Amino acid sequence: MIEIDKLAVVFNKGTPLERRALRNVSLTLRSGEFACVIGSNGAGKSTLLGALAGDVPAENGRIVLSGRDVTKLPAEARAGLVARVFQDPLAGSCSALTIGENMALAAARGRRRGLSPALRRERLDAIVERVRELGIGLESRLGLPMGSLSGGQRQALALVMATLSPSSIVLLDEHTAALDPANAEFVLELTAKLAERFKLTVLMVTHSMRQALDYGTRTLMLHDGEIIFDVEGEGRKDLTVEDLIDRFRRVRGQELSEDRLLVG
Numbered sequence: 001m002i003e004i005d006k007l008a009v010v011f012n013k014g015t016p017l018e019r020r021a022l023r024n025v026s027l028t029l030r031s032g033e034f035a036c037v038i039g040s041n042g043a044g045k046s047t048l049l050g051a052l053a054g055d056v057p058a059e060n061g062r063i064v065l066s067g068r069d070v071t072k073l074p075a076e077a078r079a080g081l082v083a084r085v086f087q088d089p090l091a092g093s094c095s096a097l098t099i100g101e102n103m104a105l106a107a108a109r110g111r112r113r114g115l116s117p118a119l120r121r122e123r124l125d126a127i128v129e130r131v132r133e134l135g136i137g138l139e140s141r142l143g144l145p146m147g148s149l150s151g152g153q154r155q156a157l158a159l160v161m162a163t164l165s166p167s168s169i170v171l172l173d174e175h176t177a178a179l180d181p182a183n184a185e186f187v188l189e190l191t192a193k194l195a196e197r198f199k200l201t202v203l204m205v206t207h208s209m210r211q212a213l214d215y216g217t218r219t220l221m222l223h224d225g226e227i228i229f230d231v232e233g234e235g236r237k238d239l240t241v242e243d244l245i246d247r248f249r250r251v252r253g254q255e256l257s258e259d260r261l262l263v264g
C-alpha cells in the first residue's frame with residue numbers, strides 16, 4: 001500500500017531557479033492496485049516516483065509505504081520496501097555482472113544477510129524458475145554478462161528482479177519508452193502478468209494515453225505538480241484518449257485563466 005499525504009517537493013529552494021515540482025499531492029494506492037500516471041513534460045511524474053523511492057526529499061507531507069512512514073528515510077533504507085524500473089534499460093542493473101549475479105543481488109535486496117546454504121539454493125532455484133517463465137530462453141544463459149542483452153531482455157529481467165525483493169511496491173518510470181514497439185508490448189504484457197500474479201502495488205509512469213487507459217486499474221493525470229485527474233472502476237472503463245485530452249485541455253484552460261487573474 002502507498003499512502004501519500006500532502007506531499008510537496010521543491011527544487012533549488014530560495015534561489016531564482018526555485019521550482020515547485022509537487023504541490024500538496026495526496027494519494028492512496030491500495031495493495032494490489034495498479035495506477036498509470038500521465039502528464040505533460042515537467043508535470044512532476046518522475047519527481048513523484050523519486051520521492052517515493054527516497055531519491056528526492058520531501059519539503060512537506062508524509063509518505064507511508066506498506067504501513068511504514070518512510071518520509072525521512074534515505075533511498076537505501078527503502079530498498080526492501082520499494083523497487084523501481086527506469087526508462088534506461090542500463091540503469092537498473094550492473095552490466096559487468098552476469099544475469100545470475102544481478103538476480104542474486106536483487107533477491108538479497110532489503111533482506112538480512114547470512115542465508116543458510118539450503119535457503120540460498122532454494123532462492124536460486126526460484127530465480128531460475130522465474131527467468132524460465134519469461135519464455136525467452138535466458139534461464140540457460142545466467143552466466144552471460146547483463147551488458148550483452150537487448151533492451152527488451154534487460155527490462156524483462158528488471159521486472160523479474162522487482163518481484164524478487166520482499167517489496168510488493170513497484171515504480172515504473174516509462175520503463176518501455178526506450179524499446180521498439182514489439183518489445184515495449186512484450187514488457188507491458190509481462191508487467192500486467194507479474195502485477196496480477198504477485199499482487200503488486202504498481203505506479204507506472206507513461207507518456208502514452210492509450211497505455212494509461214489500457215493497463216492497470218486506475219489512471220492519474222499530473223499537471224504542474226498536482227493530480228488533476230484520478231479515475232478507476234466503471235468511470236474508467238469507457239474512457240477514450242479523446243476524453244483524456246479534453247479533460248487536460250479544460251484543466252489547462254482553467255489554470256491559464258487563473259494565471260491571468262494573478263497577473264492581472
Ligand SMILES: Nc1ncnc2c1ncn2[C@@H]1O[C@H](COP(=O)(O)OP(=O)(O)OP(=O)(O)O)[C@@H](O)[C@H]1O
Nearest residue numbers: 011012019021039040041042043044045046047048
Ligand atoms: N533535480 C532537479 N533540479 C531542479 N529541477 C528539477 C529537478 N528534477 C526535476 N526538476 C523540475 O521539476 C519539474 C518536474 O520534473 P519531472 O522530471 O518530475 O517531470 P516529469 O513529469 O517526469 O516530466 P518528463 O515527462 O519531461 O520526464 C520540472 O519543472 C523539472 O524541470
